[in-house]
Amino acid sequence: MPEVVVPIGPYHPALKEPVNFRVIADGEVIVRLELDIAYNHRGIEKAAESRDFIRVVPLLERICGICSHSHTTNFVKGIEEAMGLTVPRRGQYLRVVVAELERMHSHLLWLGVAAHEIGFNTLFMWTWRDREAVQDILEEISGNRVNYAINEVGGVRRDLRPSAIPGILKRLDVLEKRTERYLELLRHEPTTAIRFQGVGRLSRAQALEYGTVGPTARASGIDYDIRKDDPYVLYEEMPFAVVTNGHGDVYGRTLVRIGELRESIRIIRHALENLPQGAVRATPPRVAPRAEILSRYEAPRGELSHFIRTNNTDRVERLDVRTPTLANWTSVAVSLVGQHLADIPVVVAAIDPCLSCTSRITVVDEGLARTSVLTWDELRAHGIRFYREKEGL
Amino acid sequence: MTEPAAPVTPARVVEAMADFGLVTTPRRNRVRIVVSRDRIRDGLLRVQGQLACDHVVHIAAVDNGSTFELHYSLTGPHRLIVTLAVAVPRDDARVVSVHDLLPPAGIYERQIHDLFGIVFEGHPNLKRLILTEDWPEGEYPLRKDWKMDPNRSYGGAVTEAK
Amino acid sequence: MNLSQRLVGWARRKSPWITVFNSGSCNACDIEVIAAITPRFDVERFGILAKGSPRHSDILIVTGPVTLKQAKRLRMIYDQMPEPKYVIATGACGATGGVFQGLYHVLGGADRVVPVDVYVAGCPPRPDEIIDAVVKCLELMDEDAKHGGKEWRMKAAAAPPPVEVTA
Numbered sequence: 001m002p003e004v005v006v007p008i009g010p011y012h013p014a015l016k017e018p019v020n021f022r023v024i025a026d027g028e029v030i031v032r033l034e035l036d037i038a039y040n041h042r043g044i045e046k047a048a049e050s051r052d053f054i055r056v057v058p059l060l061e062r063i064c065g066i067c068s069h070s071h072t073t074n075f076v077k078g079i080e081e082a083m084g085l086t087v088p089r090r091g092q093y094l095r096v097v098v099a100e101l102e103r104m105h106s107h108l109l110w111l112g113v114a115a116h117e118i119g120f121n122t123l124f125m126w127t128w129r130d131r132e133a134v135q136d137i138l139e140e141i142s143g144n145r146v147n148y149a150i151n152e153v154g155g156v157r158r159d160l161r162p163s164a165i166p167g168i169l170k171r172l173d174v175l176e177k178r179t180e181r182y183l184e185l186l187r188h189e190p191t192t193a194i195r196f197q198g199v200g201r202l203s204r205a206q207a208l209e210y211g212t213v214g215p216t217a218r219a220s221g222i223d224y225d226i227r228k229d230d231p232y233v234l235y236e237e238m239p240f241a242v243v244t245n246g247h248g249d250v251y252g253r254t255l256v257r258i259g260e261l262r263e264s265i266r267i268i269r270h271a272l273e274n275l276p277q278g279a280v281r282a283t284p285p286r287v288a289p290r291a292e293i294l295s296r297y298e299a300p301r302g303e304l305s306h307f308i309r310t311n312n313t314d315r316v317e318r319l320d321v322r323t324p325t326l327a328n329w330t331s332v333a334v335s336l337v338g339q340h341l342a343d344i345p346v347v348v349a350a351i352d353p354c355l356s357c358t359s360r361i362t363v364v365d366e367g368l369a370r371t372s373v374l375t376w377d378e379l380r381a382h383g384i385r386f387y388r389e390k391e392g393l
Numbered sequence: 394m395t396e397p398a399a400p401v402t403p404a405r406v407v408e409a410m411a412d413f414g415l416v417t418t419p420r421r422n423r424v425r426i427v428v429s430r431d432r433i434r435d436g437l438l439r440v441q442g443q444l445a446c447d448h449v450v451h452i453a454a455v456d457n458g459s460t461f462e463l464h465y466s467l468t469g470p471h472r473l474i475v476t477l478a479v480a481v482p483r484d485d486a487r488v489v490s491v492h493d494l495l496p497p498a499g500i501y502e503r504q505i506h507d508l509f510g511i512v513f514e515g516h517p518n519l520k521r522l523i524l525t526e527d528w529p530e531g532e533y534p535l536r537k538d539w540k541m542d543p544n545r546s547y548g549g550a551v552t553e554a555k
Numbered sequence: 556m557n558l559s560q561r562l563v564g565w566a567r568r569k570s571p572w573i574t575v576f577n578s579g580s581c582n583a584c585d586i587e588v589i590a591a592i593t594p595r596f597d598v599e600r601f602g603i604l605a606k607g608s609p610r611h612s613d614i615l616i617v618t619g620p621v622t623l624k625q626a627k628r629l630r631m632i633y634d635q636m637p638e639p640k641y642v643i644a645t646g647a648c649g650a651t652g653g654v655f656q657g658l659y660h661v662l663g664g665a666d667r668v669v670p671v672d673v674y675v676a677g678c679p680p681r682p683d684e685i686i687d688a689v690v691k692c693l694e695l696m697d698e699d700a701k702h703g704g705k706e707w708r709m710k711a712a713a714a715p716p717p718v719e720v721t722a
Contacts, residue, residue, distance in 0.1 A: 038624040043658035065583025128593035211497030307453035320453040525624040549623025
C-alpha cells in the first residue's frame with residue numbers, strides 16, 4: 001500500500017508539548033500514525049528515587065504545569081496510604097477545591113486550544129479570558145497561578161481564610177453563566193459542528209480496547225471516573241455526576257468537558273460551603289513503611305496512575321507514572337486511520353494531550369515521491385483551508 | 394470472552410486466580426496475584442474473560458535490586474483493580490509481549506524496554522520511544538545499578554553554541 | 556514615560572515577531588506565554604506577534620530545561636532566524652534547568668545550546684513578567700543597534716558548571 005510518511009512537528013505559538021508523529025498517508029488519507037514522544041522526557045522517575053518526600057513534591061508538581069496538583073495529590077495520598085496516615089478533613093476538602101479548579105482551568109484552556117485549532121480565535125480569546133478568573137482564585141488560595149504547591153505529605157501547606165470564600169463563590173457564579181454560554185454556542189455554531197462532529201470517531205468497544213481514559217473515554221459512553229470508582233480525598237462526600245455521552249467523536253468530548261466544568265463548579269461550591277473546621281495537615285512520620293501502592297486520580301485529561309513502592313526510608317524505592325495522555329495515544333493512532341491529514345490537529349487536540357507541539361510534521365507522499373516538512377501551523381492552516389473548500393465554511 | 398457467572402468480588406478474584414500463585418488483598422478493592430512469566434498471557438486472558446476486566450490501568454516496571462518486576466493492573470465495571478505481578482530475571486530480561494491482548498501495551502512495553510532493557514518477545518516495534526534517538530545502546534537509566542556518568546554524554550549532540 | 560508608552564514607542568519603530576520553542580518544559584511557562592496574548596494581558600496591542608515560523612522572527616522565547624531530544628532542534632531553530640536575533644530564556648528551567656537540573660535526559664539551561672540575551676525568573680514567570688522580559692529585550696535591541704551589534708556587551712563564554720548528578 002503506498003505510504004506517505006508525515007512527521008509532525010510544528011512551531012505552535014499556542015503551546016503544547018513537543019510531539020513527533022510520523023503520519024503515513026496515502027494522499028490526504030491517513031493510513032497509520034507512529035509516535036515519538038522523547039521530547040519531553042526528563043528523567044523524573046529516576047530522580048524521585050533520590051529525593052525525600054519533601055524535596056520530591058516540587059519535582060512532581062512540574063511533571064506537567066497544567067495538571068500539577070493531580071500529580072502531587074496522587075503521590076502524597078499514595079505515601080499517606082503507605083504510612084497509614086489520616087489527613088484532616090479540612091485538608092482533604094481544600095485538596096478537592098484545588099483539584100476541581102485545576103480541572104476547570106484545564107478544560108477552559110482546552111476549549112480555547114480546540115477553538116484555535118479550527119481557526120475560531122474569538123472563542124479562544126473568550127475562554128482564556130474566563131480562565132483568568134480561575135487563575136485568580138487559585139492564586140488567592142495557593143499564592144501562585146500555576147504550580148500551586150499546595151500539597152505535602154500529611155495535608156495541605158496553606159489554609160484558606162474564611163473571608164476569601166464569598167468572593168470565590170461569586171466568581172464561580174460568573175463562570176457558571178459563561179459555561180452555559182459555551183454550551184449554547186457549541187450547539188448552534190456551524191464551524192464547531194463541522195470540524196468536531198464525526199471526527200476522531202471511537203466506538204465504545206474501541207475506546208475500551210485501546211485503553212482510553214478521561215473525557216475521551218466518557219464521550220464514548222464509558223463511565224469510568226476515578227473520583228467515583230476509587231474515591232480519594234473525600235470525593236465520596238461531594239455531589240457530582242459523571243458526565244458521559246455516546247457521540248464518540250470530538251464533539252462528544254467537547255460536551256463532556258463543558259459538562260465537567262458545570263460539575264466542578266458544583267463540587268467547589270459544596271466543598272467551600274461545607275468546609276470542615278480544624279487543622280489542614282497532620283505531621284507525617286519521617287519514613288514510609290514497606291508498601292506497594294497503586295495510586296489513581298482523575299486528572300483533567302483522565303486516569304493518572306502512580307505505582308509507588310516504599311521501603312522504610314524517607315524516599316520512594318520506585319515511582320512509575322502513567323499519565324492519561326500516554327494512555328490515550330493509542331486511541332489517537334487508531335481513530336485517525338482513514339481520516340484526513342486535515343483532521344490531525346483537531347483529533348490530537350481532542351484528547352487534550354499533555355504535550356507541547358513544537359513538533360514538525362513530515363509528510364511523505366509516496367505517490368508523488370516527495371517529502372515535505374510541515375509545521376503544526378501549516379497543518380492547521382491546511383485543515384482550515386481543506387474544510388473551507390469542502391464545506392464552504 | 395465469557396460473561397462472568399456471578400458478580401466479581403474480591404473473593405471471586407481470589408478464587409479464580411488462586412492457581413497462578415500467591416494472592417493477596419492489599420486493600421478492599423485491590424487484589425494482587427503473583428504470576429510466573431510463562432503464564433502471564435493465560436493470567437491476562439482469565440482476568441479479561443472470567444473476571445470481566447476491560448481496561449488496563451498500568452503496566453508498571455520495577456527493578457528491586459535483584460530482579461525486575463512487571464505489574465499488570467486491570468479494572469472493569471466491578472471497579473476492582475486486579476494486578477498480576479511477574480518477576481523477570483535480571484540475567485534473562487525477556488518476557489512475552491501482550492500487545493495483542495492489550496493494545497495499549499504496545500506503547501507501555503516500548504517505554505519499559507527503553508528504560509529497563511527488558512525485551513518483549515513478539516512486540517512488532519520495540520524501537521526508541523522515550524529516549525532521544527542517539528541515546529547510547531545498552532544504557533538503561535531506570536535500572537538500579539545505572540548511574541549517570543557526568544563525564545560522558547548520552548546523546549543530544551548539537552553543534553557548538555556561539 | 557510609563558511602560559505602555561515606552562512599549563508603543565518601540566512597537567512603532569519595530570514590531571517584534573516572536574517564536575516560542577518548547578525544549579521539553581512542563582508547559583507552565585508555555586501557558587503563561589500564551590496567556591500574555593490573551594485579553595487580560597493582551598501583548599498584541601503592542602504589535603508583538605507570536606509567529607510560528609522562526610524564519611520571520613526577531614525573538615525566540617525558549618521554555619524548558621532543554622532535553623537531550625530537543626537540543627538539536629533548538630539549535631536548528633535558532634540558526635534559521637535572521638539577524639539580528641534575540642533569545643529570551645524563561646524560568647528556572649531556561650536558566651539552569653530548574654528542578655530538572657542534573658537529570659539524565661536534560662542539558663540544563665538554554666544557554667547550553669544558544670546564546671541567551673534575557674533571562675526571566677520564575678517557575679513559571681507570570682505573563683506580566685514575561686512581557687517585561689520582552690520589553691527589556693526591546694531595550695537591548697535598541698542599545699545594540701546604537702553600538703552596531705551585540706559585541707559591546709558579550710563576555711567570553713563561561714566554562715560550563717560541573718555537572719552535579721542528582722539522579
